[in-house]
Amino acid sequence: MKKCTVMLFVTMLVSCGIKPADEPGATKVKEAVNVKDKSFDSLFKSISPEEITDNVFKLVGKDFTVITAGKIPAHNSMTASWGGLGILFEKPTTWCFLRASRYTLELIKQEHSYTMSYFPDEYKEQVLFFGSKTGKNTDKMKETTLTAVQTPSGNTTYKEARLIIECKLTELTTVGPDDFYTPEGKSFIDGAYEEVKEYHKLVFGEITGVWVSR
Numbered sequence: 001m002k003k004c005t006v007m008l009f010v011t012m013l014v015s016c017g018i019k020p021a022d023e024p025g026a027t028k029v030k031e032a033v034n035v036k037d038k039s040f041d042s043l044f045k046s047i048s049p050e051e052i053t054d055n056v057f058k059l060v061g062k063d064f065t066v067i068t069a070g071k072i073p074a075h076n077s078m079t080a081s082w083g084g085l086g087i088l089f090e091k092p093t094t095w096c097f098l099r100a101s102r103y104t105l106e107l108i109k110q111e112h113s114y115t116m117s118y119f120p121d122e123y124k125e126q127v128l129f130f131g132s133k134t135g136k137n138t139d140k141m142k143e144t145t146l147t148a149v150q151t152p153s154g155n156t157t158y159k160e161a162r163l164i165i166e167c168k169l170t171e172l173t174t175v176g177p178d179d180f181y182t183p184e185g186k187s188f189i190d191g192a193y194e195e196v197k198e199y200h201k202l203v204f205g206e207i208t209g210v211w212v213s214r
Helices: 002-015 056-063 102-111 120-127 183-196
Strands: 045-049 067-070 074-082 083-088 092-096 113-118 148-150 156-157 163-174 201-213
Touching: 002 113, 045 156, 056 067, 056 083, 056 201, 067 102, 074 092, 083 163, 083 183, 083 201, 092 163, 102 113, 102 163, 113 156, 113 201
Parallel strands: none
Antiparallel strands: 045 201, 067 074, 067 113, 083 092, 092 201, 113 163, 148 156, 163 201
8 A cells, every 4th residue: 555655646746747856857856045044155165267167158158147346235247248268378367348338347447356157047037137237327236136245355246156257357458440350340349339439348357266056
């Protein structure tokens, strides 16, 4: 009788679209942990830049980068989908391509440091929200449901992130239409300039820390 009862229970789970946890391909239910109550050290562990295993084309072009600068509560985040990782001056380095009018860029220039954070897919709506409006003249940061937290070195990121790259500003370069050799590049730069009367910036940052969720 006990065996029949167990089989009936499993059958009910499958019929409801729930796979038993030990079945191949089953999605395990997340442990009910409120990250808002957790410390930074309990949520993340430090790794070296060489240990980052993500495909950079997916990381930047599909997952999108959340760039954050400033100290809590006077911090700001933006969404970026152009940039990359590499080596500059023999140091692991990130680069991104930002509109000159970005408020986050103002804070980067003030602080000379920032974070580039990446999130699980379940937070994609919040990631895109950071790119929907400016924080210069709105309370955008109060509208997010993500939990801001400072790293041990004092930079701002979010407890819900899965990968955090801390950067020290090393170079800020202004680009112009003459720097581009494709019609698309020249057209984009000219069009963006018409809106804010200032050309885009290339931002390079030395990687000073990398954190992944535990």
